[in-house]
Amino acid sequence: MGEVQGQGYIGQALGWADVLAVAYGHALKLRPADPEWEGRDRFLLSHGHYAIAHYAALIEAGVIPESELDSYGSDDSRLPMSGMATYTPGMEMSGGSLGQGLVIGVGMALALRLKGNPAFVYNSMSDGELDEGSTWEAAMGAAHHGLGNLICLVDINNQQADGPSGKVMGFEPLHDKWAAFGWHVQRVDGNDLPAVLAAFDTARALTEAKPRVILCDTLMGKGVPFLEQREKNHFIRVDPPEWQQALAILDQNQPQGALA
Amino acid sequence: MSSTTAEKKPRLTTSAMIASIASEGQKVQAAPFGKALVEYAASHPEVVGLTADLAKYTDLHLFAQAYPERFFQMGMAEQLLMGAAGGMAKEGLVPFATTYAVFGTRRAYDFIHQVIAEENLNVKICCALPGLTTGYGPSHQATEDLAMMRGIPGLTIVDPCDALDIAQAVPQIAAHKGPVYMRLLRGQVPMVLDEIEGYRFELGKAKLLRDGGDVLVISSGILTMRALEVAQDLAADNVGVAVLHCPTIKPLDEAAILEAVRYKHRLVVVAENHSVIGGLGEAVASTLLRHRVQPAGFLLAGLPDAFLDAGALPTLHDRYGISRSVLGARIKAWLA
Numbered sequence: 001m002g003e004v005q006g007q008g009y010i011g012q013a014l015g016w017a018d019v020l021a022v023a024y025g026h027a028l029k030l031r032p033a034d035p036e037w038e039g040r041d042r043f044l045l046s047h048g049h050y051a052i053a054h055y056a057a058l059i060e061a062g063v064i065p066e067s068e069l070d071s072y073g074s075d076d077s078r079l080p081m082s083g084m085a086t087y088t089p090g091m092e093m094s095g096g097s098l099g100q101g102l103v104i105g106v107g108m109a110l111a112l113r114l115k116g117n118p119a120f121v122y123n124s125m126s127d128g129e130l131d132e133g134s135t136w137e138a139a140m141g142a143a144h145h146g147l148g149n150l151i152c153l154v155d156i157n158n159q160q161a162d163g164p165s166g167k168v169m170g171f172e173p174l175h176d177k178w179a180a181f182g183w184h185v186q187r188v189d190g191n192d193l194p195a196v197l198a199a200f201d202t203a204r205a206l207t208e209a210k211p212r213v214i215l216c217d218t219l220m221g222k223g224v225p226f227l228e229q230r231e232k233n234h235f236i237r238v239d240p241p242e243w244q245q246a247l248a249i250l251d252q253n254q255p256q257g258a259l260a
Numbered sequence: 261m262s263s264t265t266a267e268k269k270p271r272l273t274t275s276a277m278i279a280s281i282a283s284e285g286q287k288v289q290a291a292p293f294g295k296a297l298v299e300y301a302a303s304h305p306e307v308v309g310l311t312a313d314l315a316k317y318t319d320l321h322l323f324a325q326a327y328p329e330r331f332f333q334m335g336m337a338e339q340l341l342m343g344a345a346g347g348m349a350k351e352g353l354v355p356f357a358t359t360y361a362v363f364g365t366r367r368a369y370d371f372i373h374q375v376i377a378e379e380n381l382n383v384k385i386c387c388a389l390p391g392l393t394t395g396y397g398p399s400h401q402a403t404e405d406l407a408m409m410r411g412i413p414g415l416t417i418v419d420p421c422d423a424l425d426i427a428q429a430v431p432q433i434a435a436h437k438g439p440v441y442m443r444l445l446r447g448q449v450p451m452v453l454d455e456i457e458g459y460r461f462e463l464g465k466a467k468l469l470r471d472g473g474d475v476l477v478i479s480s481g482i483l484t485m486r487a488l489e490v491a492q493d494l495a496a497d498n499v500g501v502a503v504l505h506c507p508t509i510k511p512l513d514e515a516a517i518l519e520a521v522r523y524k525h526r527l528v529v530v531a532e533n534h535s536v537i538g539g540l541g542e543a544v545a546s547t548l549l550r551h552r553v554q555p556a557g558f559l560l561a562g563l564p565d566a567f568l569d570a571g572a573l574p575t576l577h578d579r580y581g582i583s584r585s586v587l588g589a590r591i592k593a594w595l596a
Binding site (some may be wrong): 028048084085092093094097099100102103104105106107108109110112114115133134137138140141144145 | 306329330332333335337339340342343344345346347348349350351352353355370374375378379465
């Protein structure tokens with residue numbers, strides 16, 4: 001997909017791929033042929049620019065066909081650069097106006113509870129969205145309403161448009177902040193598949209009537225050493241020969257059976 | 261100094277925010293929105309109510325009392341209010357979200373735009389204190405809410421005149437598929453349109469409430485009530501005033517407006533409880549120009565493009581030209 005455009009949010013996508021793999025390969029209840037199945041777990045991509053990673057997950061899950069990959073970001077494609085519910089099967093919200101996923105998640109979780117539907121609502125968001133006031137409105141609201149069916153996933157790659165997140169707007173201590181807002185908090189290495197998997201299982205198995213957050217420290221460009229080491233740009237440009245090199249490295253280092 | 265004070269008009273004071281907009285002795289109905297919603301929701305379990313710490317002041321407390329399990333307090337957090345309402349609509353519910361118009365529109369605009377309208381979600385946003393209906397100053401006066409909301413594609417906008425409009429609008433906006441923004445009158449709400457024989461609120465329709473050969477007033481919201489009063493006053497001076505009530509601001513009933521304007525009155529007045537920027541007045545002007553209809557005279561009787569004063573409502577309505585007496589005087593001055 002990135003090759004079609006020659007650029008994109010490649011660093012974020014690689015950094016978040018492990019979490020998406022656990023979500024779509026292990027945790028989410030889905031019926032790929034019926035993306036609007038009432039019993040599905042809802043997965044909100046609040047950071048719409050991560051769509052490039054989400055599309056890959058939706059393809060792996062069988063929700064959208066691999067043949068559409070080449071249309072990414074092109075005119076009339078169902079796979080726009082920033083994820084939109086109105087374009088793509090399996091995309092639950094139009095993200096990208098950052099700080100909106102969690103407030104929507106609160107509403108969906110309240111509605112599911114009212115309907116007696118046991119599905120979970122997952123909200124996937126970036127650390128930059130911690131700057132948005134609406135994130136904390138939602139954090140308060142979710143705890144106030146005791147939303148045990150809401151799981152928030154925060155990608156802490158420490159990179160925003162204007163530089164390292166900590167320098168743009170310091171957000172630590174994150175564990176304490178979420179805990180003080182009334183959430184069950186876990187913090188894991190978001191690129192350690194077994195750790196992420198265990199965190200998902202813990203979040204889902206809790207019986208406490210409180211919302212759960214998994215804070216995931218990730219490495220931008222994870223899995224492709226020359227991208228991991230590249231100066232951390234929000235929007236990475238990748239030269240044509242590098243795509244093949246990156247794919248070769250990823251294929252070679254594919255984890256074996258981690259999600260089996 | 262003190263000897264002359266007894267002859268002066270008493271200085272009016274800013275009344276509490278929850279004060280009724282009804283004039284003394286006017287027929288009123290209490291909480292028409294809350295009552296209509298409770299009635300509709302009885303047979304529509306998909307209806308839920310949300311508010312941002314203003315249930316009591318939007319008459320949603322009646323819904324909360326009737327259906328506590330379907331009422332959701334979102335705290336003083338308007339972005340959460342609109343976002344959560346959107347999330348509920350995604351799950352097939354029909355959320356009614358209430359707050360004051362200033363907070364609902366100005367603070368939560370992106371959430372209405374992106375979460376609710378872009379996905380055409382079935383959220384009904386009902387906002388109290390529209391336009392100049394409080395003397396608390398610009399912090400509470402939603403004088404540009406229609407301008408902001410009109411810019412959002414696919415959003416239906418309703419500006420009801422009185423208790424009857426509101427009671428009849430509630431089931432219609434609930435049944436409408438898609439997002440709606442309704443300006444809300446709450447508390448002791450004037451009852452005016454029951455005097456108009458055969459009148460019924462119909463979503464998307466403008467209604468000619470009375471005919472008259474000299475002036476046509478096109479109006480919405482509480483300015484329709486004013487227009488009817490002015491028409492009565494001017495009839496005594498043998499000036500015929502027609503009143504076309506446009507409670508649906510978007511989509512605008514252009515056919516009814518063009519039809520009414522073609523009667524060739526000497527003057528067309530657009531009267532609205534909103535800034536002259538971006539409200540019904542400019543919508544009507546644009547409609548007429550696009551259809552090459554040129555009235556002999558055209559008067560925008562809305563609120564000025566300014567941050568309005570704090571004070572007593574009767575004083576402010578006089579000051580900004582939307583009281584019965586000043587609106588009537590403005591029209592007569594134009595005709596003279």
